[in-house]
Amino acid sequence: MVGKKSGKALLRDEGLERTDNNMDLSSWPQIAPINQKNYYTDYLKRDDQLLAFRLQNEEARNRMTKSAKDRDRALALGKQEQGEAEVDGDTVMEDAEEAPTEAAGSKVIVIHVGSQNLRIGLASDALPKTVPMVIARKSAKNESEEEGVEPRPKRLKLDEDEDEEGIEPEKQFGPEFAAEYTSMSADLKVHMRQNKRRTLPNSKEMVINYNRRTQPEHIPEHNDPERIEWTEIPSPAPEYITGQEALRIPDDSNPRYKLSWPIRHGWCNEEAYDNTRFLFLDISLILEDAIKTQLGLTSKKEWPNYSCVFVISDLYEKTYVTNILEMLMKEFSFARVCFIQEALAASFGAGFTSACIVDIGAQKTSICCVEEGMCIENSRVNLKYGGYDVTETFIRMMLYDHFPYTEINLNQRYDFLLAEELKKNICTMLETGVSVTVFDFHLRISGQDTRKYAFKAYDEQHLAALGFFNPSIFDNTAKLNGRHKLLTRSYDIYDGQPNDPTSAAQSEILSAIAPPAPEPAADDEKQTSNGTHDIQATPSRSQQHLNVLNRIQDSEATPRSSVAGSPAPEASSTPQINNGTGTPAPTTDKLSTTLLPPAPRAPSIEERDDVLPIFPLDQAILTSVEHAARSDDRKMRDFMGGIMLVGGGSQITGFHAYLEARLHTLRPTFAKEIMIGTPPRDLDPQVVVWKGASVFGKLNTTNDSWIGRLEYDRLGSRLLAYKCMWAY
Template identity: 30%
Template sequence: MPPKGSKMKPSMAPNSAADPSRELPLAYTTFTVPPPLNAKNIASTYLRTDSQTWVARLQAQQQAQGPLNRGKKRRKAPMGPAASTAEGTPVDAQGSEDEDEEATGPPSSTTIVIHPCSTHLRIGLSSDIYPLTMPQMVARRPKEGVHGSEIAQESEEDEDAIMKDASSASPSGPSRTGSPFSDLSTKIEVLRSDLKNIMRNLKLRPVTNAKQQASNYNASVKPEVVPEHNDVFAVEWINSKAKDMGDVVVGEKARRMDCFSQEMPSSSSTGDQDERRWKLFQPMRSGRLDTDSYIEAYGPSAAKQALLNDLKTIWTHAIATPREDPDARHEPGKIVEHGLGIPSRDWSLYNVILVIPDLYSMSDVEDLTRLLLDEMGFAAILLQQEGVCATFGAGISSGCVIHIGSDRTSVTCVDEGLVVSESRLSLHYSGADISKFFVELLQRANLPYKGLQMEKLLADAWLADELKERLCTLDPMQLGLVINDVHVRLPSQPTRKYALRTYDEIILAPMCLFSPRVIDFDKKRPKAGQRTVNYQAPAASDPVADEDDGTEERGVPVTTAMNLCIRHLLPAVPTPAPVAMTPDASKGAATSSKQGTPAASPMPNSGESNGQATATLKADEAATAQPSRAGSPSANDGPSTPAVLAGDGDVGSERQSPNPASKDTPTKAAQQQQHLPASFSIDAAWEAGKVPLDFAVWHSILGSISNMTSTGTAEERVKRLTANIICTGGTGLLPGLGMALEARMGAYVTQWYTLQLGKDAANAPNATVIPPPRDMDPRVLAWKGMSVLARLESAQEMWVPRHEWSVFGTRAIREKSLFL
C-alpha cells in the first residue's frame, strides 16, 4: 500500500486496439520520403514526351531499319515466278512508286490481304486488282495406328445413337423430305398468300393453276444422258483411293474428292478392314473458329491446335503455290491451282492485313494473330473489321452493312469509319438456308432428280447452290412458268440432264430472309453454347470488357441491338392492382365528380411525359388497328413483318409489326427488366438471331443511336445510315434484294419519323440500298476496301510488328486497333 499522505495517480484505461485496416506491415523509420520533383526546374527531357518512351524508340528504330519500311533490301524481295505486279510492270520499273509508298506505309507489293470466310478464302497482295478465291477446307485421312480415327468413329456412333433416340422419341418420326417443322406446309401457304397480295398491289396477274401444271410437268420428265465430249462444264473428280494420294488434301482438290460426293460402302460390307476414310474439315463457320467438329475428331484437348494447324496448311498452300501463268491454256473442268507465289523463306519480308468479322471473339483474334506472327513468321499485322472494309470498298464513310454469306448473316452500322459496337447483330440464317428451303419447295413440286441429298453429298450441295444462284429472285416481275435445264454430275456416273419447270418457288425461297419461321433453328444451335444467360437491359458499356467477361460460352457480346430485337420475348409488365379507397377518399371522389373535377387516380410512376403517353397511345392504336394474321410471334418465328417485296411501304401490310420506335421504348424495357421473374433467363445473342432481316436492320440502326441524348444528332445519324445500306456476300447478288429492303425499311423509317420526331410522314427520308461501285462483285468488296485502307497514311499507326507482339502480346493489339 502507498504511504499515508501520498496522493495516488488516477489510473487511465488502456488504449483500444487499432483498427485492422490501419495496421501496416512496415516498421517505423526515420527515412524521409523526398517530395516530387518540379518539372520546371529540370533540364532533362527524359520521359517528358511520348517520344522518350520505349515503344516510341522501337518505332523509330523500326522506321529506320525495321519491317515496315524495308528500303532497297525490301524492294528486292522475290514476288514469285513472274516477279511482277498484277499490272504486269516489272518490280525494278516501279522503284519510284515504291519509294512514294514507303513514306506512308508498307509497300503494296509486300502486303498480303487475307479475308477468311466460312467456305472460301480470299487472299492476295494489296497491289492485285482482284483476290485469289479458293475453298477454305482441308481433307485429312487418319494415320495408321493413331487413335484419332477411333475417336471419330466413336463420335459418329454417338451421333447416330442420339439421332436414333430423337427419332424414336418423336411420335411421328422423321419426315420424308426432312422438313424443318411439322407445320411447314402451313407456313409455305402463308408465304404464298403474302406473295399473292404483293402481286395484287403491283397489278400483276398470276397464272391460273400454275402450281399443278409445274408439278405435273416435272413428274413426267425423264433424264437425258450427256456424253462426256459434249459436257462443256464436266467436273474432274479426285480419286480418294489413288496410291499417290497423301494424307492431307487442301482447297479445290479436297472439295472434288469422290468420297464426299457419293455414298461410300462400309468397310465391313467390302471386307476391307484397313480402309481409312477421309474426313472433310472447315476451320471456320459463322465467322468463328469451328472447334466443335475438331472436338469430335481429336478430343477437347487437341481440338484447338488441330484447327490452327489446318488453317496454317490452307493459308500456306494459298501463299506458296505459284502464280497463274497468263499464257497457259487449261481445259474446262480441270483443277489448276494458283497462289501468290511467295515461298515461306520470304515471309519475314511481308506484312499481313487480316479482315475479321464485326461481331468477333477476342480469343479467335489472339489465335489468328499468334498463327500469323509466331508460327508463319510474317513481319507485321494489321487488323480491321469487315464492316469498315466494306464501306471503304463502296467509297463511303458511313452506312449500314449487311453481309449475307454462305452460313452467316451479320448486320452492323459504320459511322465515320468506325463500327458502332452496340449496333452489331448476327443472324442464324444465310444463303445455305435459302438453298435448303429452295430444294424443299422443288421436291414438293416433283423435282425430277429424286436422289438429291444435299446434306450428305457435296455434289448435291453444289447443285442446290447453283440452282439458287441461277433461278432465285425477289422481283415479282419474273414470276411465271419457266423451264430450266438441270445437270447432275456425280463421280463415276455420266452427266444427266433434267428439265425443271418452276413457278413461285423461285420467289418463295429467298422470302425466308424476311420470314425465317420456315427455318429449323434447333439444328443450328452450336453445341458449345447451349447454356442460356440472363437477359441484360440495354446499357452503354465497354465493348472490350463485354467480350472478355465470359458472359457467354461462345464469346459473343450482348449488344443493344440484340436486346431490342428480343423485347417481344420478354414478359409483359404487370398491371398494378387497384388501390382500395377509404370511405373518406371515396366520399371525396364522389364530391369531386359531382363538381366536375377529376379525382386523382393512383398511377404508376412510369417516368413518361404527356407527349410520351400520347405517342404510346398512338403506337398501341397502330399496332392493334391491323391484328397479325399469323398470331403472336414465338421464339422460332420472330416478330411478324410487313410482307413487302417491292413498291410502296404499305403493300401487303396486314401482318403489322410491333412498333419498335415509339418514345416509350426505354421505359418499357426498364419496366420489363424490373418485373422479370427470378427464374427467367434468355440467351439474347441466340434469340436475337431468329428475327427477320428487315427487323434486324432497323434495330441495328436504333442500337447505333441508343447512347445519343440529342434528338437532332440521332436524326442525322439515322438519315446517314438508312441512305447508305450496303449488301455484301454471295447472297447480295440476289436480284430484287435491294427493292425488297428499301420497301420494308421505308415503312420502319416513316413510322419512326412520325411517332418519335412528330414530323410529317411526307418528309421522312427514303431508305436506299447502294449497289457496289463499278459493278464490283459484293463478295470481294471487303477485301478491296481493305487493300485501299492499307495505303492510307493513318493506317501507319495500326501496324503491330512481330517484336511488339512478342513483348506486349494482346496489349499491342488493343493499343494499335481502333475498335478494341
C-alpha cells in the same frame, strides 16, 4: 485530511505513467511513408511512355534519318558524277538513282476468312483469289456416310414399317414447314393480285404434275462439253487436301476423305472438332496452302518479309482474335500483323465515309453503321443466316413440290455444288419472275454418265429468298450445337466478367426473340439463388432483389455483363451439398454463412447460349440505324440514304429494290431518303471487304495499328488494347 497529490504521483500510483519497453506496436511490417517528391510523377501516364508507342516513334525517327542520309548521298554522288561528265559535256545521273521501288502493298498479304470462302491476295492486287474454306482429311467414311449424320435438307425420321419411297414429299419436312410454306405462298398470291399481276389458279398443280412424270436424260461423259475434272488422288495419298480440289474429290474415292469446315455461321465450328488445337490447325493449313498455291510464296523463308492484314467481324470474339494473332505471329512468322473490322473495310473499299453496311455472307449477316472511319459500337448486329440458308430452303421447297431428283443431299459434294448453281441461276426477288417456268440442270457424278433433268418451278424461286425477311422458314435447329464447347468466353483479368464486345442493337434484338430465362425458385426457407440460406433475409427479400435487377437491366441501353460464366470458386468456399438432395447442408457457423460470396445474378442476354440471333433483315437494319443515330434526325436520314449491300448473299436478282420497298413500308416518313446502294465502279459485292482491307494495308505512313514481332514477343495479345483502332 489527505494532502493533494502531484501529477507525477497520480501517474505512478494510478498506473497511468507511460513506459517504453522498446517493443514494436505490431508484428506487421512497418511501411515507410511515400516519398513526397513522387506524388506528381507522370510515369506510365503518357502514351509515349508505352512500348508500342515508343517503337512507333523510333521507327519514324529511323525512317527520317535514313531518308536524310539517302538524300545527302544522292547529292554527293550527283556532284561527283557531274564533275566527271563535264568532259563529255553531258550530265549522267543514272548511277545516282536508286533502284526502282516496289509497288505499294506488294509485301502485304490481305486475308478475309468467311464461313464458306476464303479470299486472299496481296494488297497490290486488283482482285483477291477465292478459295473454299474447307479441308479434306483421310477417314474411314466420308461426311455423308457417317452414322448419325442427317441428310441436308433435314427430313423427318421414318418409322420402322415405313420406307423412304412410301412417304409423300409434302410430309417429308413436317407439318410446321408445310404450314409456313403454304402461308407464304398464299401471302405472295394476295400481294401479286393487289399489284395487278396475273396469277394462274392451278400453278402448283402444273408444277407438281410435270415434276412427277419427268425422267432424266442420260448423256455419255464424252459427249458432255462441261464435264467436271475430278481430283485424282496421287500415290501415296496425301493426309489432307484443301480448297477447290477438296470439293472435287469423288465421294467414292480410295482412300475416303472427309470434308471439314472449320468456320460455320461466323463462329468456329466447335461441334465438328474435339480439340481446339486441331480446329486452328485446320485453319492454318488452309491459309498455308492458299498462300503457297494462290500467291506463289512456296518457301516459308520468304514469309518473314511480308506483313498481314486480317479481317475480323464487327462483333468478334476475343478468344478467336488472340488465337489468330498467335497463329500469324508464331506459325506464319509474319513481320507485322494488323486487324480491321468488316464494316470498316467495306467502307474503305466503297469509298464511303458514312454508311450503313449490310454484309450478307454465306452463313451470317452483319449490319453496322460507319461514320468518319469508325464503326459505331451500339449499331453492330450479327445474324446467323445467309446465302446457304436460301440454298437449303430452295431445295426443301423444290422437294416439297416433287423435285425429280429426289436423292439430293447437300452433304454430298456434287449435290452441294449443284444446289449452289441452281440457287444462283434461278432464285429471284422480282415478282415478275414468279411464273410457271421450265428449267433444266445437269447432274454430274464421278464415274457415272451425266444426267439431264428438266423441272418446273413457280414461286419457290421467290419464296426461298424471302427467308431473309421471314427467317422462320430456315432450318435453325442445329446452329447452336457445340457452342462454347472448346472456346470459352474471354474474361477480364481484374473483375472476372466476360469482356467480349456487346452492342445495344444486338441486345435489343436478342431480348425480343429470347425465351424467358429460368428464375431460381424461392422456397419457404428463403433460399438465395446460389443455394445458401440467407439467415438475415426477410420473407420477400429475394423476390424484391430479382425484380429490382430486372428493372435495372430493362432500363439500361447496354446490359451489364455478369460473372455467371466465370470459373467456379475454390472448394473451400463452396457450400457443402447433401448427397442426392440438391439442398445445402446445414451449418452452425453464423460467421461462415454471412461471409459467403454474393449470389451471382442472372446472365445477361449476350451471355446466354440458348438464344440464336435470327431476326428479319429489314427490321434489323432499322434497329441498327436507330441506335447509330441516337435520336438525331439528321443522322437518321444520312444513314437511311447510305445503306450499302455487300457480300455474296446480296447478288440475288432484284434484292436491292425489294429491300428498299420493305423499308419504305416500315418507315414511310423517310421514304424520300431511303436508298439502297451498290458498290461503286461495278465492283463485285463479294470482294468489297477484301478490297477495303487491301487499301488499308497500303497506308503504311498513317497506319499505327501494326503489331511488330518485338512488341508481340514482349507483350503478347495485350498489345491489341493499344493497337486496334477501336475500343478492344
